[in-house]
Amino acid sequence: MKRSLFSCFGGILLENKRLKTNSNLVSFIPNGDYYYNKSLKALDRGENDKAYKYIQRAAELSPDDAHILLQYGVLEMELQNFEYAYELIHTAYSLEPGESEILFMLAEVSGCMGLMHDAQKYAQMYVDQEPDGMYATEAYEILDFVNIEPE
Numbered sequence: 001m002k003r004s005l006f007s008c009f010g011g012i013l014l015e016n017k018r019l020k021t022n023s024n025l026v027s028f029i030p031n032g033d034y035y036y037n038k039s040l041k042a043l044d045r046g047e048n049d050k051a052y053k054y055i056q057r058a059a060e061l062s063p064d065d066a067h068i069l070l071q072y073g074v075l076e077m078e079l080q081n082f083e084y085a086y087e088l089i090h091t092a093y094s095l096e097p098g099e100s101e102i103l104f105m106l107a108e109v110s111g112c113m114g115l116m117h118d119a120q121k122y123a124q125m126y127v128d129q130e131p132d133g134m135y136a137t138e139a140y141e142i143l144d145f146v147n148i149e150p151e
Contacts, residue, residue, distance in 0.1 A: 032062025
């Protein structure tokens with residue numbers, strides 16, 4: 001039984017054509033940054049429930065990303081889940097101890113939890129690092145408040 005040249009090599013040609021066609025496809029696997037950006041966009045639109053779901057997913061996919069954990073902690077603070085917010089923000093701090101925004105948020109969440117010594121420590125670290133930074137006014141207010149609070 002003779003096979004024609006076409007039938008013998010036809011499968012290979014078709015397979016090569018399929019490979020060429022598939023090379024135009026771009027694989028899309030959402031990662032933590034993808035969901036982090038979706039969360040920020042949802043926050044801009046005032047869709048807090050969606051933002052919360054997206055930031056949760058971002059943290060699941062990128063548990064070692066300090067910026068994602070910080071934003072997740074901030075959302076938890078807004079929901080008054082201070083203990084979990086502290087845990088998230090403290091984890092972000094352990095990943096990037098020099099990040100000034102994380103220092104300020106640690107001061108803020110510590111104050112919300114009544115941990116005045118920690119609030120003072122992190123607020124002072126923030127103003128030492130960023131005396132004219134974005135949160136300097138608030139950090140100085142934390143320091144003033146802690147200094148007039150009875151121990």
